[in-house]
Amino acid sequence: MKQETTRSPVADGDDSRRRGVRRTVTVLVAIVAFFFLISFVQIVLMK
Amino acid sequence: MTSGGIRRSFTAAAALALASFGSVALAAPGPWQLNMERGASTWSPVAYHLNNISLAVCTVIGVLVFGAMFVAMFRFRKSRGAVAEKWSHNTMVEVIWTTIPVLILITLAYLATGGLTSWADTTGSQMTVKVTGYQWKWRYDYVDYMGKSIDKVGFMSKLDTQSDQTRQLGSGMDPFAVKVGDESTYLLNVDKPLVVPVDTKIRFVITSGDVIHSWWVPATGWKIDAIPGIINAAWANFTTPGTYRGQCAELCGQDHGFMPIVVVVKSKADFAKWLAEQETQSTAPAATPQTAQVATPAGGKQG
Amino acid sequence: MSHAATHDHHDDHHGAPKNFFQRWVMSTNHKDIGTLYLIFALTMFFIGGSFAMGIRAELFKPGMQLMQPYFFNQLTTMHALVMIFGAIMPAFVGLGNWMIPLMVGAPDMALPRMNNLSFWILPFAFILMLSTLFMPGGGPAGGWTMYPPLALQSDSLAYVVFAVHLMGISSIMGAINIIATILNMRAPGMDLLKMPVFVWSWLITAFLLIAVMPVLAGAVTMLLTDKYFGTNFFNPGGGGDPVLYQHIFWFFGHPEVYIMILPAFGIISEVVPTFARKPIFGYKAMVFAIACIAFLSFIVWAHHMFAVGLPLGAEIFFMYATMLISVPTGVKVFNWVATMWGGSMTFETPMLFSLAFIILFTIGGFSGLMLALVPADFQYHDTYFVVAHFHYVLVTGALFAIISAAYYWMPKWTGNMYSEFWGKVHFWNSVIWVNVLFFPQHFLGLAGMPRRIPDYNVAFANFNMISSIGGFLFGATQLIFIGVLIHCAFFSKKKATDRVWEGAKGLEWTVPSPAPHHTFEVPPVINDDELAHGHVND
Incomplete structure (x- = not known):
């Protein structure tokens, strides 16, 4: 049995998708920067 | 050579089996040994x-x-x-x-x-030995014993000459031939072992002069890293006199595999005699052989 | 209207580019990039494997026969770096790239051009790192953990640090891409709790990656500035602390271990239900267990450092936290067994590798539990017991899961069935020789043989020789895998059906075999009965 497809184009959904991707990436990049910096801050914490 | 090796291993295994049934503490690893050794200290x-x-x-x-x-x-x-x-x-x-x-x-x-x-719990120790790791040898300094501080008893301990010659690439020498008595001591023997008394709580303070090493004698039941700038402490109280062998357990450079540890545990009387000898030796002015030992290993081996 | 018809229509317009350079170097297609990742991982697996063969050859008998100790240290260091960062991690990223969009009904990854970049960084990073072997002074020889001060003695430190930075950037971009895809690109109706466990495992793994790869980058940057720019982060002479490096490194290093095993859990959770023809037991518990393990992985790092002289309280805390991990891990193993119970099992090659995974990974877990007990760890630490432990979880764990996944999805990728006979030959040889290789190493460690030594006392001779023989044969067996792959991709006459396996469920099996260049350009309608986990409340 094959999956059926929705034949309606998802033009509206596409834009929200793009915004969602952008928001996700922004949050993730912030996490990356945070953890990179915190590895240096550990030195202060350990002393 | 291989079949000889196998035959030798079987005899050694038989001897080992006998030894363990006779409840003699294992001093060194045996062929076909499957489990951890029980050790020879209280802990x-x-x-x-x-x-x-x-x-x-x-x-x-x-x-x-x-x-x-x-x-x-x-x-x-x-x-x-x-x-x-x-x-x-x-x-x-x-x-x-x-x-x-x-x-x-x-x-x-x-x-x-x-x-x-x-x-x-390292409190209540009756003796202190300072252990310092170097690339690729150990230094032992006796700090105190039975409440008395000890001056100038300290020496380097490095791989014995026979093992060192045998382990060179293409030496053509047989590692199975490196023996002390009946015991195969290839890479597990040193020129000058650490000597300590039996039934004494010994505190080891352990540090390093260059990179990180790890001081491990399985008979004590533990290992601890020797780290430059940090002094670690651990203790052992040996229950049986004997010779106990171990190795450096933290990668420390090219000769990491060639810096063994040997601890000779003596009765208290024998240890006192040995310590007195060491103290008179060190007060004698010319301690040249020791300095020579320190200087040799560095040359020509740098990776 | 069937989905196949939909994308046949699309294929006419834009199929795969005919130009080789355009198709593979400039690719933005998740399937092509997935293939590139998998080929890269396989290449690195054989390069890293050749280092292992060198190690096992030198350890074949006591005495130095083949190489200087310093070169031996380069081999152990490079073997680890290549296998971890070059083989296991890219293989999982490749599988994720190929399968995640197909499994959630997305047309491609969320950021296809970044996907291309994160792959093409890798070959350059590894060329840079491997080139140090041919330089005067040789490659890195201080172990893959790069502990200072030893690592600072190496002439090739700057090359390795730069290579690690590149790999880190690649992994971070890959992880961001996977999270963005899973969170935003799912087909309507593909709720988070209807996703396959493999997708879940990758989602959680990707979060681990973006949290810890920057920490590794920080640690190696500090090494670099210590060596070349006069800082004293880890130099006790200048007020620094060598143990601090180990804390930072293992804060990365322990989650890294789970980065290499969580996607493997995901794969096993796909393969076992398929061949048991029974839905996975406790879907929610499985997902929750993965999340638990991921969380715990952040608070156990110092169990790699029990012998550095931690305060008593720290040793107790890290021991308890580490032991706790065995609970969710145990739940996973029990759930796999419960999935099989009452099923209708067949034993094709992917299933065989997964079953071997469950048993052998569990053995690795047992030795892990033993290692967690600090007093016993004082003996085990840095011995061959540890070597045996992490090879059981990484070779018979992560690698076996990857091989299982390759056999499982190969028909979907190539459109052809692989040779079941040769697959089974590959399996039985692998599973026998890998145990001959690694099981005796437990005994060596218990008897007192330290890790990373090029030569040893004659008491260790017997088990080392057995281990080396197992190693050579395990290495040779993997050549069969190459043969099976090439045969399947180019010569196999047996066409694969769309469903491929009788019990297979999930969106990836609804597209034709081989999967066309573009899939799900129009989102599929999700039919819960078609999903492996469509009815989560059951």
């Missing part, structure tokens, strides 16, 4: 028993889980006409197989915590 049985208990627990769980798996693999084969059932959930069994491991873990944690606390 080392803690590690040994914890090892045995956890191994037994794991074996029992393993037999049950793998047993169930094999039963499933034989009973529920499509080729035997098994028809797949539909269920995919059972709260009861899930709670059971989460709780039981937790109980087992609590038991193990209880045992381990007790052992760890006794290990960490």
